[in-house]
Structure formats: structure tokens, C-alpha cells
Amino acid sequence: MNKQASIASRQRAQGGFTLIELIVVIVILGILAATALPKFANLGGDARLASLNAAAGSLKSVSSMAHGQALVNNSNVTAADGSKTTMEGTDVNLVFTYPKADISTTTAAGLTDTDYTINVGPVTAVAGTTPAVASDEVLVRPKGISAAAGENCWIKYKQAASATVPPVVTVNANATNCQ
Structure with a gap:
């Protein structure tokens, strides 16, 4: 009978995890989750920042392409306004052969009011939510940010002041500002 008791006690000892082992594993998983969570919580801000940087690059590209196209088409370099060029089927208004700060420029850049809040100046500043926008500027902010973040998460396009x-x-x- 000694053999049977020895076999039975070994089977009980190898039956599974103890409660203490289970608690230790849960605590370790909790610590790992707590250290990883802040990184995942900030992904929205990172995505909005990447979107704004892409929008800024798009505005710069439209500006360069429209300027080059206007020069090739012999647009009046000294004219303060009135000229237009067509880009991707959109008429872009020009100032000194560069795109004017208006909705035609943001449209040519592919920036729509579906993804961005677009303010064409002049816009009076609203404390804590919206910066001032001059009459020769366009302000672009991503949608989905908090009202307070709107003051610190934006790009501005300021039109050409002269031909030079x-x-x-x-x-x-x-x-952080684009949360």
C-alpha cells in the first residue's frame, strides 16, 4: 500500500497551479499592462501630428507646383491678385504667382472639411480654443481634438507678401497638444 499512497501524493502535487502562483502571474501581467498603457493612450496624438505634418507638406507642394505652373504660363509676377491656375481640376487663386490663402489652396492640397477644420482669415482669436487668423492666412486643424488643444494643434498657410x-x-x- 505504500506504493499506492506515494503515487497518489505525487499526482496531487502535480495537479496544477497553486493560488499563490496564479496571483503572482496576474500581478506581473498587471504591471506590464500599466507600463505599456501610456504608450498606447498617446497614439491618437501621434496620428493627428502625422496628419498635420502631411497636410503641411501638401500645402508646400501645392505652393511650389502652382508657382512653377504660373511662371511657365507667364502669369504677371507683379500682380497682387486676380490670376488663377488649374491644378487637378481645381482653380487655384494666385497672389504674386503663389497660391492665395483661401479655400481653393486647401482644396488643391487635398485638405477637406471632413478631416480638418479650415478657417480662412480674418478670424478673431477665441481664448483657449482658436488662435487669431490674419486676412492673408488659412488655419488648418485636425478634427477630433479637444477644444483646448485647438489653440496648440494647427498649421497656418500665410500667402506670399510679394514676388520675392x-x-x-x-x-x-x-x-501631446493634439490629443
Whole structure:
């Protein structure tokens, strides 16, 4: 009978995990989840920042392409406004052979009100939500950000001031501000 008791006790000892082992595994998984969670929580801000940087690049490309096309078409370089060029089926208004700060420029850049809030100046600043936009600027903000983030998560397109001063695209954003 000694053999049978020995076999039975071994089978009980190898039957599974103890409660303490299970608790230790759960605690370790909790610690790992707590350290990984902040990285995943910030992915929305990273995505909006990447979207804004892509939009800024698109505005710069449209500006360069429209300028080159206007020069090839012998547009009046000294004219302050009134000229147009067509890009991808969109008429783009020009100022000093560069795209004017209006909705035609953002449309040619592929920026729509589905993904972005687009403000064509002049716009008065709203404290804590919207920066001021001058009459020669367009402000682009991603949709889905908090009202407070709207003041610190944007790009501005400032049209050319003269034939020798090209437009300026300014990005004011980081992943934290674009939550």
C-alpha cells in the first residue's frame, strides 16, 4: 500500500497551479499592462501630428507646383491678385504667382472639411480654443481634438507678401497638444 499512497501524493502535487502562483502571474501581467498603457493612450496624438505634418507638406507642394505652373504660363509676377491656375481640376487663386490663402489652396492640397477644420482669415482669436487668423492666412486643424488643444494643434498657410517673399507654412503642434 505504500506504493499506492506515494503515487497518489505525487499526482496531487502535480495537479496544477497553486493560488499563490496564479496571483503572482496576474500581478506581473498587471504591471506590464500599466507600463505599456501610456504608450498606447498617446497614439491618437501621434496620428493627428502625422496628419498635420502631411497636410503641411501638401500645402508646400501645392505652393511650389502652382508657382512653377504660373511662371511657365507667364502669369504677371507683379500682380497682387486676380490670376488663377488649374491644378487637378481645381482653380487655384494666385497672389504674386503663389497660391492665395483661401479655400481653393486647401482644396488643391487635398485638405477637406471632413478631416480638418479650415478657417480662412480674418478670424478673431477665441481664448483657449482658436488662435487669431490674419486676412492673408488659412488655419488648418485636425478634427477630433479637444477644444483646448485647438489653440496648440494647427498649421497656418500665410500667402506670399510679394514676388520675392514666398508663402510660409507654419506647423504648431506636438503629440501631446493634439490629443
